[in-house]
Amino acid sequence: DIVMTQSPDSLAVSLGERATINCKSSQTVLYSSNNKNYLAWYQQKPGQPPKLLISWASTRKSGVPDRFSGSGSGTDFTLTISSLQAEDVAVYYCQQYYSTPYSFGQGTKLEIK
Amino acid sequence: QVQLQQSGPGLVKPSQTLSLTCAISGDSVSSNSATWNWIRQSPSRGLEWLGRTYYRSKWYNDYTVSVKSRITINPDTSKNQFSLQLSSVTPEDTAVYYCAREKRVDIFGMDVWGQGTTVTVSS
Numbered sequence: 001d002i003v004m005t006q007s008p009d010s011l012a013v014s015l016g017e018r019a020t021i022n023c024k025s026s027q028t029v030l031y032s033s034n035n036k037n038y039l040a041w042y043q044q045k046p047g048q049p050p051k052l053l054i055s056w057a058s059t060r061k062s063g064v065p066d067r068f069s070g071s072g073s074g075t076d077f078t079l080t081i082s083s084l085q086a087e088d089v090a091v092y093y094c095q096q097y098y099s100t101p102y103s104f105g106q107g108t109k110l111e112i113k
Numbered sequence: 114q115v116q117l118q119q120s121g122p123g124l125v126k127p128s129q130t131l132s133l134t135c136a137i138s139g140d141s142v143s144s145n146s147a148t149w150n151w152i153r154q155s156p157s158r159g160l161e162w163l164g165r166t167y168y169r170s171k172w173y174n175d176y177t178v179s180v181k182s183r184i185t186i187n188p189d190t191s192k193n194q195f196s197l198q199l200s201s202v203t204p205e206d207t208a209v210y211y212c213a214r215e216k217r218v219d220i221f222g223m224d225v226w227g228q229g230t231t232v233t234v235s236s
Contacts, residue, residue: 056220100177
């Protein structure tokens with residue numbers, strides 16, 4: 001099974017500043033046949049289900065603000081929020097869909113400094 | 114737009130079977146471009162994918178190993194819904210349970226989620 005590990009567990013960033021969250025998989029999630037990384041990022045606010053932000057490691061879902069971006073390949077990935085807004089306070093999760101059982105990172109709690 | 118509506122009891126006694134249903138609107142449980150998933154969330158386990166059902170000329174299921182002997186996910190094409198049954202529950206099965214669609218065309222990932230059902234296992 002693929003284990004997903006995020007860092008840090010929590011992060012406090014000033015409004016307008018950059019936030020960076022890391023995700024590492026225990027084995028590659030890059031399919032060589034199509035050169036795609038089977039990695040998604042989600043945002044979860046209290047009392048709500050997770051919301052899909054990014055798939056294929058770097059493709060934003062329609063309607064997601066462009067301040068959210070994803071990067072990385074193979075086993076190491078990053079979610080970046082370029083200019084933190086108050087509404088971005090949430091817990092962020094990475095998830096691999098390379099193979100079942102699907103697995104999520106433990107989450108990174110993002111707060112305002 | 115696609116919506117998932119969960120239903121089922123919030124309290125289950127130990128050793129009994131947890132049963133939840135996820136009704137789909139705006140898509141079909143028989144879609145060839147989606148899978149239908151159950152995921153749970155607890156402070157101790159975080160987000161845990163439990164399993165899925167999907168149709169690709171025939172029905173398939175995948176389950177996570179930790180619950181494989183106790184879990185059944187079934188589609189119901191007549192009602193356009195799918196269900197979760199988890200048998201022999203213990204307090205460790207206490208969690209918020211979500212159903213979710215995994216889109217398998219264009220943008221992959223769990224793009225639609227149910228509202229969540231808080232299930233407590235207690236006598």
